[in-house]
Amino acid sequence: MTAKAKSGKRDPEEERFLEKYKAGAYARPSVTVDLVILTVLDNDLKVLLVQRNEHPFKGRWALPGGFVRVSDDRKDQGEDLDAAARRELEEETGLSKETAGDFFLEQVRTFGRPGRDPRMRVISVAYYALVRSTLVPLIRAGGDALVARWFSVAELADAALAFDHAEIVDATLVKARADLDRSSIAFELVPETFTIQELRGVHEAIRGEALDPGNFRKKFLRMIEDGHIEAARGKRATASKPASVYRFARSPV
Amino acid sequence: MTAKAKSGKRDPEEERFLEKYKAGAYARPSVTVDLVILTVLDNDLKVLLVQRNEHPFKGRWALPGGFVRVSDDRKDQGEDLDAAARRELEEETGLSKETAGDFFLEQVRTFGRPGRDPRMRVISVAYYALVRSTLVPLIRAGGDALVARWFSVAELADAALAFDHAEIVDATLVKARADLDRSSIAFELVPETFTIQELRGVHEAIRGEALDPGNFRKKFLRMIEDGHIEAARGKRATASKPASVYRFARSPV
DNA sequence: GCAAAAGTGTTTAATTTACACCCATGC
DNA sequence: GCATGGGTGTAAATTAAACACTTTTGC
Structure with missing residues (x-):
């Protein structure tokens, strides 16, 4: 609301001020986005890293990322931070919307x-x-002939990441674990339709500990009652008894 | 751990690379820190705003803030983000450590x-x-002859803040409410020694709703058992029966 | 038949929520 | 004495935690 008000009319004096404003009185830093791309594979939380082929940290593993495109052109100041992150994600993985x-x-x-x-x-x-x-x-390494690889979280301790990327990954894992309780991020890591155990596997991978199957099921069933999840057609073949599959409900009641 | 490894020895080739590296191939943005300074006064959550005396948004209220001091000098790249925020906080409030x-x-x-x-x-x-x-x-307006004022959160809707500062405040309130459950931020807003009701007042101000005094007390007593809080000497005079005071325990058992 | 995982049930403790009510003090 | 807010107690409902057990499949 109020955030939008600012893009409304400006008074003429301010307009004149902006016309003759000279940017760049202060030294400026470079600004980049770094991506912690996560997936759960084989019940294991994994991070996508790329190998640097330039100095500094040549040969070391690092988070994919790149510069935010900016400009002082008053009509076009460049891309948004979110857009930069999305662009890098697409460039580095080859996956597009x-x-x-x-x-x-x-x-x-x-x-x-x-x-x-x-x-x-x-x-x-x-x-x-x-x-x-x-x-x-479907993921292929990004355009710069980069070597990319998935690292399980346990492997990271020995990986000696470039820059402060180990710290960034640590902070991300803390946040992801917190988000797991409060939002529906687990559904982002599971196929379109999924079994209760597959969802539990994602929770276990992110939290890094085993969860009681019976208790998890109960919490899950509550989500069905609340309309967050609905039953889907079909069964999933497993090593034993086939499991029912469910679907994330786009419109929770 | 691994984050520190990076500052260790570098191979000579990398050292040569850095010597002849020319920064600034890409356009750079200006980077600032903006501060949402909160307090609870009269059972009301308040934000400190300053009135702009320059274009753009001249005369409008805005969050205090300023540029992060940076440099490309390899030996001294400038101040940390946290340090910049702390410096601005001290400059704008006149309070020092x-x-x-x-x-x-x-x-x-x-x-x-x-x-x-x-x-x-x-x-x-x-x-x-x-x-x-x-x-x-103790707070006095910052050095730039700024006018500063506390706004209660309810007043903000009509304040038409400069830039996207309304959005920043909104995001902060969401985060503060989430932090209230998980960390001990409420103790930062209460005097050295405090009554249970004073602490409840802070919770109510941040959450924006009344809490049951009896139930809050019970949760509070659990914190005592856990060693997060301890009884302090003295009583606080109130409009009726004097209340016991407590102290945040620096070393939770 | 048997292992393995799906799925169900039970029991206990802890926590949340909504209240009712007593108590000490200032005025 | 009486209004006010401090402080205590109770009861129901929900949730968390631990764990035993039954069922259905693949092999």
């Missing part, structure tokens, strides 16, 4: 410690993205 | 929509700060 639908993408926090990039002052807005494991086979 | 102790200060989110500042591309890292109401009388 058209081929793979929409992605969950949300800001984590901004990292700007001096010295985190030895080249220059870089402030990085970290985002995390959730990608269904069904899409993982 | 020495006179008023430490403040709660935490990042909210980063706002970078193109056009949010009509002068140039500005990306702003929003922080929120909590200030005990006991310190409020």
